[in-house]
Amino acid sequence: MYAIVTGPLAWLAFLIFFIGIAVRAVLYIRGLDWKLDRVTYSVNTLFGVKGALRSIVFWIIPFGSRSWRAKPFFTILVFLFHLGLLITPVFLLGHNLLLKERWGFNLWAISENTADLLTILVMISAAFLALRRIALPEVRILTTAYDYLLLLIAVAPFITGFLAHRQTADYQFWLMLHIISGEVWLIAIPFTKLSHMVLFFLTRAQIGMDFGIKRGGMKGKGLAW
Ligand code: HEM
Ligand code: HEM
Numbered sequence: 597m598y599a600i601v602t603g604p605l606a607w608l609a610f611l612i613f614f615i616g617i618a619v620r621a622v623l624y625i626r627g628l629d630w631k632l633d634r635v636t637y638s639v640n641t642l643f644g645v646k647g648a649l650r651s652i653v654f655w656i657i658p659f660g661s662r663s664w665r666a667k668p669f670f671t672i673l674v675f676l677f678h679l680g681l682l683i684t685p686v687f688l689l690g691h692n693l694l695l696k697e698r699w700g701f702n703l704w705a706i707s708e709n710t711a712d713l714l715t716i717l718v719m720i721s722a723a724f725l726a727l728r729r730i731a732l733p734e735v736r737i738l739t740t741a742y743d744y745l746l747l748l749i750a751v752a753p754f755i756t757g758f759l760a761h762r763q764t765a766d767y768q769f770w771l772m773l774h775i776i777s778g779e780v781w782l783i784a785i786p787f788t789k790l791s792h793m794v795l796f797f798l799t800r801a802q803i804g805m806d807f808g809i810k811r812g813g814m815k816g817k818g819l820a821w
Contacts, residue, residue: 601775602694609779616786617794624798647808648801655800670728673721680718681750684711685778690761708761715758722751742789749784752777 654660664671685691688711692702706714726747729739756774760767784790 597772601772601779602698605779609782613782613785617791620786620791621794621798624795628802643808644805647804647806649804650808651800651804652797673724673728676717677721677725680714680754684714684718685753712758715754718754719751719758722747746789749781750790753781
């Protein structure tokens with residue numbers, strides 16, 4: 597069983613993840629209405645690219661955008677959550693040992709204490725993100741069971757990985773549950789709202805491009821509206 601979940605099933609999960617996010621990106625770009633703004637975009641490509649990069653950069657810096665500054669507590673939570681969510685699985689020693697053993701390569705690894713700290717941060721911030729959805733009426737009204745399910749899928753490999761790593765009661769059980777929840781995590785990304793992992797960059801680029809061109813680019817060309 598261990599050989600299957602860390603072998604063919606892991607391959608399948610990674611394939612679905614990488615192909616899935618590539619397909620989501622291509623579908624998004626093909627779905628844009630390029631004809632609508634053909635003239636604007638072709639005349640002002642440089643302003644567009646600058647606007648796109650600007651928008652992405654300000655949104656991936658904590659408090660970089662006005663929306664982030666408006667909700668400081670939420671901003672800290674979302675950034676701590678994502679910091680652990682993205683760094684831990686990639687640079688975890690345990691994962692890199694497996695990578696080396698199975699696929700013959702590995703990345704740089706963070707210390708076990710750092711991994712534990714990031715894992716705990718993910719679990720605590722996920723708990724607060726869930727509480728926020730319950731406690732704030734303006735968020736509660738927009739929340740469905742699907743949002744809690746996504747939070748659960750996102751945090752499950754951290755809970756199970758943490759428990760397996762502690763080597764408490766039933767190591768085999770938690771490790772198996774960990775690997776399966778990790779594979780669910782990878783597969784869920786292209787098919788659910790978790791696809792914002794790629795769509796975030798594309799939507800911000802698109803909005804930034806529009807602002808860059810229409811607010812800045814057309815000025816001086818007598819075309820501003
Ligand atoms: C695809 C299959 C995966 C496999 C085969 C795998 C395997 C492992 C192994 C062997 C460990 C070490 C357990 C120990 O120390 O004894 C571990 C720990 C861990 N894994 Fe995974 N994992 C997978 C996916 C994921 C994913 C997708 C995530 C996160 C999104 C993740 C997050 C973690 C965390 C947070 C820990 C424990 C960190 C700590 O030390 O506190 N894993 N994993
Ligand atoms: C580089 C990649 C990513 C970026 C830039 C990103 C960005 C964001 C942003 C901006 C939000 C807040 C949206 C709001 O205002 O409500 C958010 C929420 C969220 N993200 Fe990500 N994300 C990334 C990757 C991921 C990944 C890999 C996962 C999990 C698999 C994930 C899980 C979540 C969840 C569960 C929420 C909702 C939190 C809540 O319940 O309020 N994100 N993300």
